[in-house]
Amino acid sequence: AMAAMARALPRPGRRFRWRIWASAGGVRGAAGGAAAAQLGRKVAVVDYVEPSPRGTKWGLGGTCVNVGCIPKKLMHYAALLGHMIQDAHHYGWEVAQPIQHDWKKMAEAVQNHVKSLNWGHRVQLQDIEGALEYGITSDDIFWLKESPGKTLVVGASYVALECAGFLTGIGLDTTVMMRSIPLRGFDQQMSSLVTEHMESHGTQFLRGCTPSRIRKLPDGQLQVTWEDRLSGKEDMGTFDTVLWAIGRVPETRSLNLEKAGVNTNPKNQKILVDSQEATSVPHIYAIGDVAEGRPELTPTAIMAGRLLAQRLFGQSSDLMDYNNVPTTVFTPLEYGCVGLSEEQAVARHGQENIEVYHAYYKPLEFTVAEKDASQCYIKMVCLREPPQLVLGLHFLGPNAGEVTQGFALGIKCGASYAQVMRTVGIHPTCSEEVVKLRISKRSGLDPTVTGCG
Numbered sequence: 001a002m003a004a005m006a007r008a009l010p011r012p013g014r015r016f017r018w019r020i021w022a023s024a025g026g027v028r029g030a031a032g033g034a035a036a037a038q039l040g041r042k043v044a045v046v047d048y049v050e051p052s053p054r055g056t057k058w059g060l061g062g063t064c065v066n067v068g069c070i071p072k073k074l075m076h077y078a079a080l081l082g083h084m085i086q087d088a089h090h091y092g093w094e095v096a097q098p099i100q101h102d103w104k105k106m107a108e109a110v111q112n113h114v115k116s117l118n119w120g121h122r123v124q125l126q127d128i129e130g131a132l133e134y135g136i137t138s139d140d141i142f143w144l145k146e147s148p149g150k151t152l153v154v155g156a157s158y159v160a161l162e163c164a165g166f167l168t169g170i171g172l173d174t175t176v177m178m179r180s181i182p183l184r185g186f187d188q189q190m191s192s193l194v195t196e197h198m199e200s201h202g203t204q205f206l207r208g209c210t211p212s213r214i215r216k217l218p219d220g221q222l223q224v225t226w227e228d229r230l231s232g233k234e235d236m237g238t239f240d241t242v243l244w245a246i247g248r249v250p251e252t253r254s255l256n257l258e259k260a261g262v263n264t265n266p267k268n269q270k271i272l273v274d275s276q277e278a279t280s281v282p283h284i285y286a287i288g289d290v291a292e293g294r295p296e297l298t299p300t301a302i303m304a305g306r307l308l309a310q311r312l313f314g315q316s317s318d319l320m321d322y323n324n325v326p327t328t329v330f331t332p333l334e335y336g337c338v339g340l341s342e343e344q345a346v347a348r349h350g351q352e353n354i355e356v357y358h359a360y361y362k363p364l365e366f367t368v369a370e371k372d373a374s375q376c377y378i379k380m381v382c383l384r385e386p387p388q389l390v391l392g393l394h395f396l397g398p399n400a401g402e403v404t405q406g407f408a409l410g411i412k413c414g415a416s417y418a419q420v421m422r423t424v425g426i427h428p429t430c431s432e433e434v435v436k437l438r439i440s441k442r443s444g445l446d447p448t449v450t451g452c453g
């Protein structure tokens with residue numbers, strides 16, 4: 001998706017002053033535009049949706065509302081509900097088994113909610129025969145009227161794993177095909193636990209594989225041919241749906257930005273910006289997914305938009321701080337994180353100068369339901385030198401987003417390991433396991449939590 005904001009600066013010696021805020025209708029456009037309007041400015045919101053290769057398009061609100069966070073979280077919740085219904089009989093509920101899921105009903109409810117909120121992307125698939133004709137994207141999955149059936153999800157991003165997670169969770173035969181590592185940019189130990197958990201709950205993985213061809217069979221199924229990059233051999237499988245989740249590219253080319261002197265990164269077409277969000281033309285700004293090097297997350301885009309409006313029109317000089325931005329991957333076992341991954345901390349400070357505290361724990365609700373908690377894991381990455389500044393927190397377990405948000409405040413305020421250890425836990429919760437992280441990796445001790453200690 002793309003958008004840019006422009007302000008025509010008053011020119012010296014001119015009698016009339018023009019200040020224009022123009023933006024596309026994504027979250028950043030809405031937030032920045034609203035903030036500018038509140039400051040008494042005239043605001044124009046321009047929004048155009050380039051249909052997905054499958055033809056899906058939507059109303060105002062940008063990616064998050066229509067084809068991103070909102071429908072994704074609702075479908076993730078639908079899958080979690082299925083698991084809870086399965087757990088319910090352990091708690092005395094009599095639920096007729098096997099339980100059935102109705103895609104049509106879920107899709108309609110989710111789509112109605114998205115429509116009630118309504119007030120680009122182009123996946124680069126031209127090399128793969130049949131990809132555009134027969135594949136769909138994450139934009140389409142949330143708007144499908146019928147169940148996708150047996151699905152191949154191609155990609156290893158959080159979007160790929162989240163989609164594969166909820167499809168598995170509602171009972172569909174789901175396979176993820178990934179070329180290299182899962183969740184690039186995230187802590188790799190945590191990422192491995194995420195995929196390990198998915199695998200143990202029925203999602204199949206084809207690792208080190210890339211698709212080369214899709215053909216439609218006479219019975220309507222899609223025959224996918226792929227190359228196993230390790231063995232160099234070709235393999236084949238049939239699916240009802242192929243879902244591409246291999247990344248989004250901003251549509252800046254059609255804007256002729258070079259004519260205005262706005263520089264983009266030729267590799268990914270993102271707009272180059274500085275700490276003020278200004279492009280190479282100082283009175284043109286870019287915020288959100290379209291800007292180079294920014295996290296592709298709704299709340300960062302919203303905050304950056306508000307701060308820019310305040311700087312431009314409200315005399316504030318506060319810049320957006322892109323450090324320690326918390327986020328959560330809504331896979332079946334949720335992964336929340338804030339700050340540096342262990343790899344980033346080692347690269348920045350050196351292995352010898354960091355201390356990692358960790359624990360495998362069992363959420364209380366898992367016990368009665370006899371659920372496996374092998375991947376419920378927390379680690380806190382700290383500087384080794386006392387008081388051991390917290391560099392990053394990684395939490396894998398239920399409600400990870402809710403757990404991570406509060407700790408993000410502490411980390412933003414410069415919390416140390418010593419301060420976290422002096423924070424009283426809320427019992428019995430999963431969050432309290434964070435304030436009880438006593439075992440360091442360096443000690444080599446078993447980090448499995450065994451009781452209410």
Ligand SMILES: Cc1cc2nc3c(=O)[nH]c(=O)nc-3n(C[C@H](O)[C@H](O)[C@H](O)COP(=O)(O)OP(=O)(O)OC[C@H]3O[C@@H](n4cnc5c(N)ncnc54)[C@H](O)[C@@H]3O)c2cc1C
Nearest residue numbers: 001024026027028048062063064068069288289296297298
């Ligand atoms: C499946 C999925 C799940 C996600 N889940 C999460 C999540 O859980 N949490 C989270 O924080 N983030 C999530 N994101 C990311 C989040 O949606 C984006 O970071 C956020 O929407 C970025 O906002 P934006 O305003 O920069 O861009 P967008 O929301 O994409 O808005 C840009 C707008 O500009 C319009 N536009 C494009 N080109 C033009 C043009 N030439 N002229 C006029 N208008 C144009 C587009 O149609 C769009 O409406 C998810 C994304 C996806 C795809």
